[in-house]
Amino acid sequence: MGDLALSIAASGLDAQQAAMDTISENLTNASTPGYVAESAQLTTSAGGNVLGVGDGVLVTGVTQNTDGLLATNALQTQGVLSQSTALQQILQGAQSVFPVSTTSGIASDLSSFWQSWDAISQDPSNPAPRTQVVDAAQNLVSDFQEASQQLSNLQDNAQSQVSTSVTQANSMLKQIASLNGQIGATEGGGTPANSLIDQQNQIMGELASSIGAVAVTQPDGTINVDVGGVTLVQGTWSDTVETTGGTGDMSLVAHASGATIPTSSGSVAGQLAAINQYLPAYQSQLDAAANDLSSTVNTQLAAGFTATGASGSGYPLFVGSGAAGISVNSAIVGNPQLIAASDTGTLPDATNDGGNAQAMAELYNSPTGPDQQYQSLIQGLGTQVAAVNSQVTAQTSVANAAQDNLQAIEGVNTNDEMVQMLTFQQAYQASAKLVSTVDTMMQALLEAS
Amino acid sequence: MTDMMGSGAISYTPTIIADQMISGLNTDEAQQATLEEQLSTGNSINQLSDNPAGAAELYQLNGSLARAQQYTSNATDGTGWLSLGNSTMNQILSSLQSVQQIVESVSGASLSGNPGAIQSLAAQVTSAQQELTNLANTTYGGQAIFAGTGNVSQAYDQSGNYVGGGSAPTRTVAPGVSVPVSVTGEHVFGSGSTGLLGSTGILSQIASDLQTGTTASLNNVETTDAQALSTAMTQVTTVAAQMGSDYQSMQTFSQQATDAQQTLQTEISGLDSTNVAQASTQLTEAQNSYQSALWATSQLSQESLVQFLS
Numbered sequence: 001m002g003d004l005a006l007s008i009a010a011s012g013l014d015a016q017q018a019a020m021d022t023i024s025e026n027l028t029n030a031s032t033p034g035y036v037a038e039s040a041q042l043t044t045s046a047g048g049n050v051l052g053v054g055d056g057v058l059v060t061g062v063t064q065n066t067d068g069l070l071a072t073n074a075l076q077t078q079g080v081l082s083q084s085t086a087l088q089q090i091l092q093g094a095q096s097v098f099p100v101s102t103t104s105g106i107a108s109d110l111s112s113f114w115q116s117w118d119a120i121s122q123d124p125s126n127p128a129p130r131t132q133v134v135d136a137a138q139n140l141v142s143d144f145q146e147a148s149q150q151l152s153n154l155q156d157n158a159q160s161q162v163s164t165s166v167t168q169a170n171s172m173l174k175q176i177a178s179l180n181g182q183i184g185a186t187e188g189g190g191t192p193a194n195s196l197i198d199q200q201n202q203i204m205g206e207l208a209s210s211i212g213a214v215a216v217t218q219p220d221g222t223i224n225v226d227v228g229g230v231t232l233v234q235g236t237w238s239d240t241v242e243t244t245g246g247t248g249d250m251s252l253v254a255h256a257s258g259a260t261i262p263t264s265s266g267s268v269a270g271q272l273a274a275i276n277q278y279l280p281a282y283q284s285q286l287d288a289a290a291n292d293l294s295s296t297v298n299t300q301l302a303a304g305f306t307a308t309g310a311s312g313s314g315y316p317l318f319v320g321s322g323a324a325g326i327s328v329n330s331a332i333v334g335n336p337q338l339i340a341a342s343d344t345g346t347l348p349d350a351t352n353d354g355g356n357a358q359a360m361a362e363l364y365n366s367p368t369g370p371d372q373q374y375q376s377l378i379q380g381l382g383t384q385v386a387a388v389n390s391q392v393t394a395q396t397s398v399a400n401a402a403q404d405n406l407q408a409i410e411g412v413n414t415n416d417e418m419v420q421m422l423t424f425q426q427a428y429q430a431s432a433k434l435v436s437t438v439d440t441m442m443q444a445l446l447e448a449s
Numbered sequence: 450m451t452d453m454m455g456s457g458a459i460s461y462t463p464t465i466i467a468d469q470m471i472s473g474l475n476t477d478e479a480q481q482a483t484l485e486e487q488l489s490t491g492n493s494i495n496q497l498s499d500n501p502a503g504a505a506e507l508y509q510l511n512g513s514l515a516r517a518q519q520y521t522s523n524a525t526d527g528t529g530w531l532s533l534g535n536s537t538m539n540q541i542l543s544s545l546q547s548v549q550q551i552v553e554s555v556s557g558a559s560l561s562g563n564p565g566a567i568q569s570l571a572a573q574v575t576s577a578q579q580e581l582t583n584l585a586n587t588t589y590g591g592q593a594i595f596a597g598t599g600n601v602s603q604a605y606d607q608s609g610n611y612v613g614g615g616s617a618p619t620r621t622v623a624p625g626v627s628v629p630v631s632v633t634g635e636h637v638f639g640s641g642s643t644g645l646l647g648s649t650g651i652l653s654q655i656a657s658d659l660q661t662g663t664t665a666s667l668n669n670v671e672t673t674d675a676q677a678l679s680t681a682m683t684q685v686t687t688v689a690a691q692m693g694s695d696y697q698s699m700q701t702f703s704q705q706a707t708d709a710q711q712t713l714q715t716e717i718s719g720l721d722s723t724n725v726a727q728a729s730t731q732l733t734e735a736q737n738s739y740q741s742a743l744w745a746t747s748q749l750s751q752e753s754l755v756q757f758l759s
Contacts, residue, residue: 092496095497100504107508111512114512115516121523122523122526348599349598352601361519365513375508378505379505381501382498400472407465408460411460411462411464412464415754418754
């Protein structure tokens with residue numbers, strides 16, 4: 001009789017000890033990222049006793065408090081948020097290229113440029129206002145070139161961010177495959193691989209944020225990693241991701257299969273959207289504005305005559321095309337008298353006539369001029385930034401909620417742990433008390449005999 | 450252990466509470482930053498995304514404002530030209546009136562048979578002719594106002610020949626509206642034998658007829674020359690009236706452009722100015738909310754069962 005009671009009490013001591021170990025582990029890791037709270041699984045040990053008394057308590061294992069659905073949801077919402085955040089960063093960069101300012105930038109320099117033509121018409125034979133037009137044109141050209149350069153820098157940065165993310169992702173894919181091997185071996189040996197799974201979860205979180213990877217848990221406890229339907233990790237095998245193409249057509253491909261990896265989530269998806277759609281669109285609108293400037297001004301000049309009576313068609317103010325390629329005709333920079341400000345080619349009137357310059361100034365709001373194109377560029381850009389801003393705000397609260405829901409299951413609640421600590425402590429004390437009580441009973445029996 | 454965690458409601462672990470606090474603080478801070486930017490710049494549109502349609506409209510309004518300012522500048526310049534033009538026309542008229550008086554006094558002088566008086570009148574006419582030639586070369590900012598676009602500095606040479614040309618310069622003062630800022634010399638003074646200036650002009654003819662001093666030539670002064678002078682003076686008066694009317698319309702357009710600027714300024718500030726009362730109130734609210742969030746964060750994890758176990 002004493003043997004059974006002692007062995008039951010001993011199993012109790014062991015079980016409470018294991019439970020206390022678990023609580024200790026949970027409390028220590030309460031703020032460790034990716035840590036999933038654990039609980040000791042206690043079951044009654046069935047006994048062979050004829051009276052039906054059991055054999056005590058048994059620790060069947062220490063399991064992780066996880067919920068696959070919530071975990072997947074948290075990863076996906078995080079991936080979507082990362083995508084919008086990455087796009088937001090780039091679009092805000094693009095937005096700062098076009099400042100809302102009345103004193104600097106393309107907007108104000110365009111306005112100054114148009115007004116400078118009226119100064120010629122006020123004093124056509126004076127070289128000063130003509131030089132002023134050339135200066136205004138040069139300011140404008142350098143604004144266009146600078147804006148184009150900044151957009152192209154954003155494009156380069158986005159591409160190098162994608163490359164960096166891909167390099168990191170490849171290293172993480174390898175780690176997941178390696179952890180798969182260890183998890184398979186550990187779990188195959190009958191031991192839970194909880195801390196390895198924690199590590200793997202943490203890496204998956206990063207992969208979901210960067211390339212929108214999805215984990216598919218396998219029956220043996222390992223995970224397969226998919227991105228857009230392309231499997232990149234299966235068991236201990238892992239593929240590498242490569243980038244292909246450039247501005248306008250950059251994409252990810254799997255090295256082994258050569259398959260294109262569609263990205264719809266993660267920061268890389270946002271960056272690729274900027275690289276392939278947004279930034280090229282802004283660049284081409286900016287180019288169109290520069291070309292409109294060039295054609296509007298040069299067409300009007302062609303209708304006029306220079307100060308020496310030559311036709312303006314031979315003396316365009318702007319040469320080259322696109323925002324990066326446009327420049328001020330060096331012949332006119334060298335001799336502003338070549339600006340075709342006059343309405344007439346007859347001398348000496350051509351020297352002293354500003355009729356064509358007056359007509360030029362009135363083109364500031366021409367429907368085919370650069371201002372319309374520029375206005376639609378800034379309105380489109382502003383609308384897109386505002387849209388992505390509100391997406392980020394909405395997705396942040398969705399991702400936070402998903403993370404909180406998951407945390408409620410996986411996280412460590414200190415109060416709960418403390419209550420359980422007391423419970424197990426008392427159970428331990430009770431088992432210990434039982435051992436001493438059985439001891440006392442045995443002593444009494446021995447003394448009686 | 451899950452079975453001991455209570456049922457139903459979400460379990461708030463310290464991590465969840467901390468995350469929510471941080472998220473709340475970030476939101477409050479972002480809101481404060483936006484409001485502070487609006488207050489410090491005085492503009493409600495500081496980035497395109499603040500109000501994309503507004504930013505585009507602002508761009509258009511600023512373009513129109515700059516244009517209206519240029520119209521004002523053009524009209525001011527034009528007013529300067531026309532103002533000088535009008536006073537010059539008045540001097541021209543008074544000079545011509547003195548010649549007319551001379552012409553009218555010829556009959557009395559010839560009756561008195563005083564050749565010295567006649568020669569003196571001829572000298573006065575020649576002097577008036579010289580004065581008119583100088584007036585015809587009046588310049589504004591170095592540009593001869595009666596030379597049209599044909600010459601910069603001079604409308605008439607010393608012999609009284611017209612060396613200007615082309616047409617009168619104009620100034621753009623409203624969309625599609627150009628007002629002339631002067632007239633060409635030939636329009637004012639005429640040309641050839643019906644013109645006032647030059648060696649074959651009316652004034653030369655009068656001086657020459659006076660100098661000849663015969664009955665026939667003096668008779669000529671009183672009839673043909675007086676008639677020609679009167680016709681030329683009518684033309685000068687007509688042109689003076691035209692310039693006066695251009696001056697009026699230049700001033701009207703100048704006023705219009707100034708009014709347009711004010712209207713545009715009002716529109717721009719309505720679109721882009723920070724509503725200070727509203728923004729300040731919102732900022733105060735955001736600051737209060739931020740303070741509360743900070744206080745709550747400072748209380749975080751102070752209360753836990755751990756404190757009550759010894």
